[in-house]
Amino acid sequence: MIAGHWSFSGSSALLGATLIAVAGCGSGDSTASAGASELLPMTGASETAAATAAPAPNGQTPDVSEASPPVVLAPGTTPEGAAPGAMPAAQDPPQCRFSLSNSRVSPVIPTVGIVEWSSDLAGIDSAAIEFGLDDTYGLKAPVDLGAPNHRTLLLGMKASREYHFRIVAGNGTSECRSEDFSLRTGPLANNLPDIEVTTNDAAALAGGYLVTGQYQGGPAYILDADGDFVWWYNLDEVTRARLSYDGKSMWIGNGNVPQRQAIVHLVSMDGLDDQDLSASFQDYNHDLAVLPDGTVLFIAYADGCDDIRERSPSGSVRTIINSGDVVGARMCHCNAIHYSTPDDTVVFSDLDSDTYSKVTRSGDVVWVLGGDSSRFTGNGATWDNQHGFQMLGLDRLLIFNNGAAGDRAGSLAIEILLNLNSMTATRGFQYAAQPAIANQVMGDVQRLDNGNTLVAYSTQGVVHEVDANGRLLQQLEWGLGGAIGYVEKRKSLYGPPPS
Amino acid sequence: MKHSPIYAALCCTLSACGSGGGEAAAGPTLTQRNDPAPGTAADSASNGGGSGTSGAACAAPLGGTEKRRVFASEANDYSFSSTLAFPPVFVAPDSELSFDWSALSADFLGQPLNVPGDIDTVNLTLWALTQQELEAKLNDDELTQSDLEVIATVYTEDVLDSATLFDFTSVGLPLKPAQILPFVNAESYDPATHTYTLIAATGTRLGQGTRMIQAFKLDPSSTNTEVVMTNASTKLDYTVDLLSLQQTELPASSSAIQFDWSRMTSNALGNEFLETSIDLAVVARYARTPAQLETDFLSLIRFDGSIVADDLWQAAVPSGTAVALDSLTNAAGAPFAGIDDTGTWMIALFCTRCQNPAPWYLSFLTPCGR
Numbered sequence: 001m002i003a004g005h006w007s008f009s010g011s012s013a014l015l016g017a018t019l020i021a022v023a024g025c026g027s028g029d030s031t032a033s034a035g036a037s038e039l040l041p042m043t044g045a046s047e048t049a050a051a052t053a054a055p056a057p058n059g060q061t062p063d064v065s066e067a068s069p070p071v072v073l074a075p076g077t078t079p080e081g082a083a084p085g086a087m088p089a090a091q092d093p094p095q096c097r098f099s100l101s102n103s104r105v106s107p108v109i110p111t112v113g114i115v116e117w118s119s120d121l122a123g124i125d126s127a128a129i130e131f132g133l134d135d136t137y138g139l140k141a142p143v144d145l146g147a148p149n150h151r152t153l154l155l156g157m158k159a160s161r162e163y164h165f166r167i168v169a170g171n172g173t174s175e176c177r178s179e180d181f182s183l184r185t186g187p188l189a190n191n192l193p194d195i196e197v198t199t200n201d202a203a204a205l206a207g208g209y210l211v212t213g214q215y216q217g218g219p220a221y222i223l224d225a226d227g228d229f230v231w232w233y234n235l236d237e238v239t240r241a242r243l244s245y246d247g248k249s250m251w252i253g254n255g256n257v258p259q260r261q262a263i264v265h266l267v268s269m270d271g272l273d274d275q276d277l278s279a280s281f282q283d284y285n286h287d288l289a290v291l292p293d294g295t296v297l298f299i300a301y302a303d304g305c306d307d308i309r310e311r312s313p314s315g316s317v318r319t320i321i322n323s324g325d326v327v328g329a330r331m332c333h334c335n336a337i338h339y340s341t342p343d344d345t346v347v348f349s350d351l352d353s354d355t356y357s358k359v360t361r362s363g364d365v366v367w368v369l370g371g372d373s374s375r376f377t378g379n380g381a382t383w384d385n386q387h388g389f390q391m392l393g394l395d396r397l398l399i400f401n402n403g404a405a406g407d408r409a410g411s412l413a414i415e416i417l418l419n420l421n422s423m424t425a426t427r428g429f430q431y432a433a434q435p436a437i438a439n440q441v442m443g444d445v446q447r448l449d450n451g452n453t454l455v456a457y458s459t460q461g462v463v464h465e466v467d468a469n470g471r472l473l474q475q476l477e478w479g480l481g482g483a484i485g486y487v488e489k490r491k492s493l494y495g496p497p498p499s
Numbered sequence: 500m501k502h503s504p505i506y507a508a509l510c511c512t513l514s515a516c517g518s519g520g521g522e523a524a525a526g527p528t529l530t531q532r533n534d535p536a537p538g539t540a541a542d543s544a545s546n547g548g549g550s551g552t553s554g555a556a557c558a559a560p561l562g563g564t565e566k567r568r569v570f571a572s573e574a575n576d577y578s579f580s581s582t583l584a585f586p587p588v589f590v591a592p593d594s595e596l597s598f599d600w601s602a603l604s605a606d607f608l609g610q611p612l613n614v615p616g617d618i619d620t621v622n623l624t625l626w627a628l629t630q631q632e633l634e635a636k637l638n639d640d641e642l643t644q645s646d647l648e649v650i651a652t653v654y655t656e657d658v659l660d661s662a663t664l665f666d667f668t669s670v671g672l673p674l675k676p677a678q679i680l681p682f683v684n685a686e687s688y689d690p691a692t693h694t695y696t697l698i699a700a701t702g703t704r705l706g707q708g709t710r711m712i713q714a715f716k717l718d719p720s721s722t723n724t725e726v727v728m729t730n731a732s733t734k735l736d737y738t739v740d741l742l743s744l745q746q747t748e749l750p751a752s753s754s755a756i757q758f759d760w761s762r763m764t765s766n767a768l769g770n771e772f773l774e775t776s777i778d779l780a781v782v783a784r785y786a787r788t789p790a791q792l793e794t795d796f797l798s799l800i801r802f803d804g805s806i807v808a809d810d811l812w813q814a815a816v817p818s819g820t821a822v823a824l825d826s827l828t829n830a831a832g833a834p835f836a837g838i839d840d841t842g843t844w845m846i847a848l849f850c851t852r853c854q855n856p857a858p859w860y861l862s863f864l865t866p867c868g869r
Binding site for chain 1: 642643644645646647648649669670671672677678679680681682684687688775776777778816817818819820850851852854
């Protein structure tokens with residue numbers, strides 16, 4: 001008899017087209033383009049075997065059988081949003097021609113579009129790709145003008161949907177818009193977690209994307225405002241998934257509790273480049289944070305008390321401080337770390353001492369909040385058990401307070417106001433789910449752009465978005481097995497993290 | 500000093516079909532049906548050409564590298580239903596409870612079990628559910644993560660066959676009495692609305708490899724502090740019908756076939772067929788007849804989610820709603836080359852993350868025209 005075990009391997013979907021598209025030069029309005037776009041097969045493209053021509057904007061299958069001469073569309077480019085009459089009179093409207101050399105979805109993450117293009121617009125100094133589920137677009141991908149073929153990723157798309165996109169390029173005085181193109185995303189990975197979304201007030205939500213991962217079993221993933229998966233990448237036991245500061249890659253780290261094997265990967269957002277950097281994150285556990293220069297802060301196991309370390313972009317690692325030296329303890333359990341941009345400091349959480357501590361990157365202690373070694377007094381300096389947090393400035397922070405073991409009152413999100421002169425800490429905003437949710441491990445919080453607060457009961461598989469009055473606006477609930485790690489919500493999947 | 504509180508994540512499958520109570524070594528109960536004689540229905544289905552899929556599958560050979568597409572359908576699918584029971588024992592709250600699994604010799608599927616060697620972890624879980632709710636939600640694949648209050652673990656190291664409450668750990672870290680005793684307090688966790696389970700498992704992955712489940716509940720009037728796991732701790736009753744399905748015809752000795760489940764609307768368990776839930780496809784060959792396989796159904800699925808067959812080919816399905824049968828391979832890495840008229844051939848589709856390990860789809864395969 002043969003006993004066959006589940007084993008996971010196999011190919012990923014490869015969808016999309018490799019095309020040359022000769023498109024129109026817009027004149028500030030894509031609908032003004034006079035001619036039909038031409039989509040031509042790209043000779044020698046590696047993806048041709050699986051490529052499928054993207055439908056033309058009118059829904060017709062584009063003619064890919066014969067190379068037609070480029071169509072130069074109606075000139076008359078105007079600055080975006082300006083009436084044609086606003087054009088400098090002396091300027092000849094440029095004739096713009098866009099060549100689309102690659103338009104497909106990632107074979108690894110088929111909700112990520114990959115577009116490569118060029119244009120004969122002289123002196124391009126800005127460009128973006130607008131994209132969305134119809135030709136009103138709504139999403140925008142900035143173009144790195146230094147990237148080969150202006151290679152641009154379209155991020156935040158849902159699975160198995162037809163997306164429209166167009167290229168918008170400017171040269172300081174004029175702006176060209178390409179014809180409308182389309183791209184079909186591939187299917188969801190099978191067996192992603194089940195998430196039930198209950199929205200009480202859609203209009204009051206902050207929107208944006210939720211970046212997180214499964215603490216048990218992986219993967220790391222991103223949900224859009226509807227709770228739909230728009231990005232995922234398989235690594236095991238994810239407690240932290242965080243975009244790199246430039247937004248081009250995803251840092252993914254495992255919990256590694258208790259210490260077994262640190263796992264830290266840097267995965268390009270198209271999933272095509274997976275750097276296993278675990279060796280240079282030796283002893284990593286729980287959490288990492290990104291700095292503008294590419295440095296990564298992380299927690300590392302050390303004898304008794306964890307180290308707070310930083311890894312430079314070159315890969316060198318140094319210890320900033322040992323957490324035991326901060327709180328005067330011999331046993332610690334650090335579980336969350338953040339970078340404080342305004343004063344270039346590091347803030348970390350130690351569960352064992354019930355503390356958050358701020359240290360400079362040279363290892364000087366700025367303050368300790370909570371526990372027996374607190375430098376603050378007041379009702380904001382006392383709690384029992386905590387995990388994720390967010391610095392809201394130099395004088396306030398938002399924390400996830402797990403609560404004592406067996407405490408049926410449930411976990412809390414607490415905003416703490418710091419008076420750095422009197423060294424007092426005062427509780428401000430506070431949220432407790434009704435009915436109470438007691439989350440013993442992990443847990444995270446985030447103040448959102450519109451003043452809402454995100455509260456992640458991580459290992460209970462529940463995320464709440466609440467308004468400033470503590471009104472529950474939306475709940476995400478995971479099925480059994482849906483213990484998640486830390487969370488971060490972003491308005492955009494491009495550029496630096498939320499401040 | 501403190502340690503991390505009890506870890507509250509139960510991952511993935513709970514190998515659901517468990518149940519307790521009953522007599523020792525009772526094993527799973529198969530409800531007998533009044534079905535046609537073994538083989539009859541299968542034969543007629545074969546003659547009838549299945550659900551219409553076989554027409555395409557058995558059509559004239561295609562040219563080039565094009566694959567035939569065969570659609571799964573409800574008419575070709577088997578049916579399965581089950582109920583669970585794991586009656587609780589009652590214990591005194593706020594006590595250093597003791598747990599003993601040394602008497603186990605068979606798991607809830609009735610398969611042999613050696614203790615302590617086969618048991619790697621024992622998990623203590625607290626559910627915010629009544630006994631009936633837990634049994635029903637587990638059986639119906641409706642448990643949510645938030646149903647689970649806490650979980651703590653003992654690693655047996657192939658040595659332990661018993662433990663006390665204070666031996667349990669949270670995410671690998673020891674728990675002090677003050678950290679775990681609050682979770683066995685009847686005032687905090689009302690026995691009327693909370694249920695504990697002791698889960699013995701092979702492997703260390705939480706929620707996987709379940710071999711037996713023993714429930715217990717707090718009872719302030721009880722002085723009992725012992726929870727003993729036996730072969731009868733979990734009782735599974737199930738009904739399976741492999742003989743009413745229409746067999747699926749495929750060309751003999753050909754694997755250039757896309758097997759497609761995009762048209763399925765309900766699975767063999769009677770639930771919605773969520774097409775992205777399928778993550779494993781299997782083709783198996785048995786010397787046994789369909790009727791024998793029906794009788795021995797649970798022996799086909801092992802506790803760890805593996806499949807037992809005389810010959811077996813399988814492939815993970817990372818995405819999509821179809822699988823190329825020539826992508827399935829056996830343990831030696833050899834690709835599936837098609838069926839023949841020897842033995843009984845089966846195709847099965849699994850949702851390995853689901854709590855109930857029964858395949859969502861299972862059909863017998865028969866060569867065209869046979």
